[in-house]
Amino acid sequence: MQIFIDSADLNEIRDAQAMGVIDGVTTNPSLIAKAGKPLDQILPEICEVVDGPISAEVIATDTAGILKEGRALAKVHPNVVVKVPLIADGLKAVRTFTDEGIRTNVTLCFSLPQAMLAAKAGATYISPFLGRIDDIGGDGMDLIEQIVEVYDNYGLDTQVLAASIRHPLHVVQAAEIGAHVATLPHKVILQLLKHPLTDIGLARFLEDAGVAKS
Secondary structure, eight states: OEEEEEOOOHHHHHHHHHHTOOSEEEOOHHHHHHHTSOHHHHHHHHHHHOOSOEEEEOOOOSHHHHHHHHHHHHHHOTTEEEEEESSHHHHHHHHHHHHTTOOEEEEEEOSHHHHHHHHHHTOSEEEEBHHHHHHTTSOHHHHHHHHHHHHHHTTOOOEEEEBSOOSHHHHHHHHHHTOSEEEEOHHHHHHHHOOHHHHHHHHHHHHHTTOOOO
16 A cells, blocks of 8 residues: 655655655645645745655636646646546546546545546546544445445546555555555654564664663
């Protein structure tokens, strides 16, 4: 399973990239706003840090607007993946982008029927928001499992990108189910490193070596 970092913070992205653990980046308008730079400024900077798929989201909600924004984003760098909302106009744009060789990430997916339509339209990635489903009392991981199974049943090329991940258990479960990608906040990437026995073992090794813990 590939791991993307869900962030537009260059410090977080550089840190994860330096560890050698990420394959790509996902962003959204909220993350861009937190970064304090406009998308057209920060996107090229992210592309310089990570050599992998970089999802950048359109703001328009009509097909013509999505196509205009998406084509402009795709010209920024070959690694840019155009992130499109899962609405009718969005899927119309996805079909055109696919025909033009522009990769897409269809976002805000909350059901299997939505995911089936996105795949039919030619989406490169589908992003089910499993954490948000959990937040309202559902089981987001069930949705990931359903999509993976149906895509496998019919040999669909769209990759399942587990999104809205809240904690390391989500990552483990997504990997066991067979999601192609999980996109994680920086804090969850760091949480994956943690285990109390690692900390205890390291402390003991340093103590036996006569090294003071900093």
